[in-house]
Amino acid sequence: MAEQSALVTGASRGIGAAIARALARDGWAVGVNYRSDSEAAERVVSEIVEGGGRATALAADVTDPAAPDELFGAMESEYGGPVLALVNNAGVSRDDLVPTLGDEEWSAVIETDLNAAFRMTRRALVPMMRARHGRIVNVSSVVGLRANPGQSNYAAAKAGLIALTKTAAVEVARRGVTINAVAPGWIDTDMTAEVSEERLVAVPARRAGTPEEVAACVRFLISDEASYVTGAVLSVDGGLAA
Amino acid sequence: MPAVTTEQVEVRVIETLASFGPDPEQITRDATFEELDIDSLDLVELAQIVEDEYGVVLKGEDMKELKTVGDAIDLIVSKAEA
Numbered sequence: 001m002a003e004q005s006a007l008v009t010g011a012s013r014g015i016g017a018a019i020a021r022a023l024a025r026d027g028w029a030v031g032v033n034y035r036s037d038s039e040a041a042e043r044v045v046s047e048i049v050e051g052g053g054r055a056t057a058l059a060a061d062v063t064d065p066a067a068p069d070e071l072f073g074a075m076e077s078e079y080g081g082p083v084l085a086l087v088n089n090a091g092v093s094r095d096d097l098v099p100t101l102g103d104e105e106w107s108a109v110i111e112t113d114l115n116a117a118f119r120m121t122r123r124a125l126v127p128m129m130r131a132r133h134g135r136i137v138n139v140s141s142v143v144g145l146r147a148n149p150g151q152s153n154y155a156a157a158k159a160g161l162i163a164l165t166k167t168a169a170v171e172v173a174r175r176g177v178t179i180n181a182v183a184p185g186w187i188d189t190d191m192t193a194e195v196s197e198e199r200l201v202a203v204p205a206r207r208a209g210t211p212e213e214v215a216a217c218v219r220f221l222i223s224d225e226a227s228y229v230t231g232a233v234l235s236v237d238g239g240l241a242a
Numbered sequence: 243m244p245a246v247t248t249e250q251v252e253v254r255v256i257e258t259l260a261s262f263g264p265d266p267e268q269i270t271r272d273a274t275f276e277e278l279d280i281d282s283l284d285l286v287e288l289a290q291i292v293e294d295e296y297g298v299v300l301k302g303e304d305m306k307e308l309k310t311v312g313d314a315i316d317l318i319v320s321k322a323e324a
Contacts, residue, residue, distance in 0.1 A: 126290045129283075171283060 003054065005079035006135075006222065007031040007071060009062050009120065010090030012040035014189035015139060018211035019087050020044055022219040024053035028085060031075045033058045035090070054079075062090045062116035068123035082127035085135040085222045088117035088161070093191060095150040106153045113157035118164055121179070125172060134177035135222040138165050139214075142185040142237045158183075162233055169231035178230035180221045184214045185237025205238025246296055246322045252315050254295065258288050259311065271312035278311075288314070296322045 006023045010016040012034035020030045021044065030048060032055055034041035041057040048055040056078055060067040075083045091113045094105035117138055128134025143151050144158030162181050169179035186192055186199065187209045200206060214236050220226055221234065235241045252271075260266040264278040275285070285308070289300040298321040308314050 126287065129287050130290070175283075175287075 003029040003079045003081065004085075005029040005031065005075050005081065005083050006085035006087070007033065007058075007075055007083050007120075007124075008087040008089055009033045009071075009116075010035070011087075012037045012044060012057075014191065015184065015187060015211045015214045016087070016089040017044045018215035019089060019218045020055065021048060021051075022212070022215040023085065023087075023222065024048040024051065024055055026219060026223065027053075028222075029054040029056075029079050031056055031058050031071065031078075031083070033060055033062070033071060033090070035059070035061045062120065063111045065119065067116070068119050071120075072123050072127075076127075082131050082134075083124060084128060084131060084133055085137075086120060086124045087137045087139065087218060087222075088120055089139040090116065091139065091154075091157075091191075093151065093154045095154070097150055098152050101152060109153040110157050110160075113154065114160045114164070117161055121164065121168055125168070125177065128177045129172055129175040132176040134172075134175075135226075136165075136168070136177070136179040137218045137221050138162075138179070138181040139218075140165070140181040140183045140233065142183050142235065142241045145183055145233070145235070145241045165233070166231045173230050176227075178221070178226065180226075180229060180231065181233045182214060182217050182221070183233050183235045183237065183241065185209060185235070185240040187211060187214055187236075203238045203240050204242065207238065209236060209238055246319065248315065248319050251296070251318050251322070254291075255288065255311065255315050255318070258291055259284070262287070269311055271315065272310055274310050275308065285314075292318050298322050 006028040008016050008020045011020040011032040020032050024030050032041050032044050045055040045057045060071050138161045140161045141158040143155040144162050165179050165181040217234050217236050256269045259269050262284045285305045292298050
């Protein structure tokens with residue numbers, strides 16, 4: 001009997017780790033993808049297993065074009081069936097103002113945050129279509145919706161991810177596969193650790209969000225309850241984009 | 243890879259197309275995909291099944307040329323023999 005399995009990229013820490021834990025609580029066997037921090041990924045796996053769930057740590061740099069086949073192949077053999085939920089969470093930022101932003105900084109962010117998500121989505125879709133069930137959630141960002149100086153590369157990637165989400169969603173909707181995005185605002189993670197606390201005044205909720213608050217939204221979009229939600233962007237930002 | 247017969251491919255193609263919605267009785271060799279309301283997404287899925295089962299890789303450009311069910315069957319059989 002195949003287990004329902006979910007693959008979360010960039011899941012060794014932050015939002016990705018919270019999503020992996022939340023999906024495991026819903027009964028998903030979870031692939032915890034990570035690039036370099038195997039200790040952190042193993043900690044996430046241990047927590048899930050100790051809680052009675054199933055999880056596997058999977059090393060791969062999602063920007064490697066071979067990564068989708070490696071990751072999905074590993075999941076399919078481990079859990080005996082197609083991956084029915086994919087969360088494209090892996091992301092990097094390389095902030096700079098446009099006049100001085102380098103080609104390398106531009107490309108690295110587009111490659112990880114957009115191109116890799118496309119390749120993972122492409123690999124995921126046919127087995128989901130054939131199963132007549134599937135869930136993909138792309139972790140976009142409030143900056144894909146609303147300008148934030150210094151993040152043109154990140155914004156372009158995250159806005160692109162929203163366009164990919166909507167287009168792919170309508171292509172496969174009649175196969176029972178939904179594709180949605182979440183757009184987190186300021187969330188307390190390593191990525192935002194260096195951002196000045198003064199920026200919080202711009203957030204209507206006057207506080208940063210937690211990875212668990214983002215994970216709860218992803219968990220909903222992946223649940224059976226969200227079966228008629230597709231091509232949507234769910235802001236999780238304390239009102240920042242409103 | 244065992245040799246595949248046209249009859250085997252025909253049965254599998256018709257069975258697959260039927261799973262996309264059209265009435266199986268309407269799926270004849272001469273029926274067009276347009277009449278059957280089979281679109282490009284359905285053909286992507288058909289191509290994947292054919293690849294898994296017969297080791298035949300159908301590219302997007304191959305699929306665009308297909309008008310009828312018979313065209314698809316003939317293309318798969320000819321590629322499987324090649």
